[in-house]
Amino acid sequence: MHTQTLEAYGHGLYAVQYEELATGLSQLPGAIPVRLQGRTVMVVAGYVIYPLRYAKTDVPVTAARLRRATGMRADLIRRHGPDPMQGELDLGLEPQAPEEIHRDLSQLDPATGLVLVAYACAQHTGIVRMEWGAAELRASDRALIWHHHEPLALPGVQGAA
Helix, strand or coil, X not given: CCCCCCCCHHHHHHHHHHHHHHHHHCCCCCCEXXXXXXXXXXXXXXXXXXXXXXXXXXXXXXXXXXXCCCCHHHHHHHHHCCCCCCCCCCCCCCCCCXXXXXXXXXXXXXXXXXXXXXXXXXXXXXXXXXXXXXXXXXXXXXXXXXXXXXXXXXXXXXXXX
């Protein structure tokens, strides 16, 4: 594992997704590195570009779910992802107190958008599917609702554009 951290294999794979994406995007004009939860992500043209491994097998990105509906990643998607396609039912009740967001997200301008680079990958197969787009995190569970997503060509795959 050629990572900048001293993490073991499993965590090394987790670390390298951020490092590779940051390295590739750092060459773009105006790209700004930001540290979120100890990882460097890039802000490009007002959007945080964030990697997300959603599966170990070749399943559609529309099947993507977060492991947890709380934490930094969930807060990032809720705060910087697209507005929900379906509004919440207003029952006229007192609004809940706003939940505290992850402290690292205070580094990002509230107007910053989010682009997810979602991929399916396993040790024995490598990356089998990769897409980018915008998704909201459904409030009732961990499911991602994609507003827009497009496949990205995988290097070395025949027919890739």
